[in-house]
Amino acid sequence: MANRTDIDRLSIHEDARAMLARAREDGIDTVWDRLAAQQPQCGYCAMGVSCRNCAMGPCRVDPFGEGPQKGVCGANADVIVARNLGRSIAAGASAHSDHGRDILEVFAELAAGETSGYELRDVEKLRALASEWQIETEDREPMEIARDLAAAMMEDFGTRKNRLGFAGRVPSVRTERWAALGISPRGIDRENVEMLHRTHMGVDNDYVNTLLHGLRTSLSDGWGGSMIATELSDVMFGTPAPVASRVNLGALRPECVNIALHGHNPLLSDVIVQAAADPELVAQARSLGAEGINLVGLCCTGNELQMRQGVPMAGNHLMQELVLLTGALDAMVVDYQCIMPSVTDVAKCFHTVVISTADKAKFTGATHVSFDPRRGLEIGRQIIRLGVEAYANRNPDRVRIPDETVEMMAGFSVEAILGALGGTPEPLVEAIKAGKIRGAVGVVGCNNPKIQQDHGHVTLTRRLIENDVLVLVTGCSAIANGKAGQMMPASADMAGPGLSEVCKALGIPPVLHMGSCVDNTRILVLAAALANHLGVDISQLPLAGAAPEWYSEKAVSIGTYVVASGIFTVLGIQPAIFGSPAVVKLLAEDLDEVIGARFAVEPDPGKAAVLILKHIEAKREALGLDHHETPESLATAA
């Protein structure tokens, strides 16, 4: 059994540590135990030089030059690494884009009047999107407009248009770069399918060509599938506006039926929120001795609910097993993505029922309730009822809820940010020009048990805001920063003098919660709006991206589309590319020439902050703005 010091190394947060201690006491395996059991992990795979793309393999090449240098087909390390990376990008882009398509299909059914529990909550946004997509809006009913918009967006998934509907948002100088490189995204599914084709044995055997298509594939996610997911979610569920909420395991309430909503897609979770207010179900919960029904969020389904409705957040990726260990969770409702298969094993140690809802994401050991938007509310009620019934089996003696919650603010959509600025990016541009805000950085992405949970997110963010850099967060990063108390207007006191002054004047935190993982597109939209406002390319702006604790293939796609959109990006976890020095050079150096941005890898968040601050100051200098040296000593600042 590990002692408490070992546990403290796994997470920076007390709620996680308390539940890890319980897991050790009760002999319940968590992700950290399974990572330890996997050691040593395969070095060939870690360097990206193993391949099982065909039955002549599996193959591996020796990155140190002593063993085989080619797979059976003749692929060298460059080709194998590029193919593996290309497939990861395609998997991540497909996950986001399939999520987008699911939203779009329900939107189309809503427009056809076939759903229950859904409505058009932001008609103004619907009209704005329709105009952007050249759909007539004048003197037309919202449902009519929605039908046409749904049909037009469906076409973006195919191959007929050769240009994404949101391409008009991108500064023209950037779309010209993409065209010159032959990487303009043509259709969402098309780029993903083509990547799988190219990486089949004997197709694209030039690593540069494969990776250029990797950029195009990721762009079909960022400016395509994910953007459709974000925008239509706003139309159906409301465009987020600043909302106060709470975070950590203290969001669970011992006196209530507790139901966690986990995964990524707001389609079902939104109707579950409606169903939880059903007086009949509340009465049923009370008849069993509960005071009410308490919903909490996990991962990005949680982000979707928190930023629109203020639903409190139980935690991020590495908290999904630990929330079960409280013994206070009656039901975990899952849709898809980032849900560990282990949740049903941990749930079995308690009374918790795991309810899967997506036919494409079933879990052995879970109760499956098939999502059907035509019966949305009815299914929402059915799910809440399962949670209430499970509450009857809860053993109060096994309940341990470790912490008081922390307050956080969410809901900073682009519309909300521009609203806070008076409807135009001008005040933000002026603050950047005046040097009060040095630049802006998107700190996004997952947790990964290979590093202390949330240390990367929280430390990097702290260093950036202390140095007057506005931080935009999404996904699990937002939850980490929320738990660290960085996301309330009062957190402006944690920022440097310039950023603090701007935040206090606007009443906003220095770290803005922009939503879920698909909502990284909001960061793209904001960056494009700033670039268009100034008449420059995105790559000229003092911006950067960071994914300090990423684990997911979706994060690979996000990082790639952020770079392909012109934003320097620092990864905290080494991607599986280091078996090919040529691929590393391409991504970390040569891309800068052709796309105006590149990747860097830096596991130490203090050093990552220095890299980013130097980059921001260099961009400021190139724009003719005031700039200064970034001392290396910042990397080890207290």
Ligand code: SF4
């Ligand atoms: S594609 Fe080539 S390198 Fe990959 S498994 Fe087949 S033979 Fe081996």
Ligand code: SF4
């Ligand atoms: S940030 Fe990563 S771990 Fe968290 S929900 Fe998104 S993809 Fe999953």
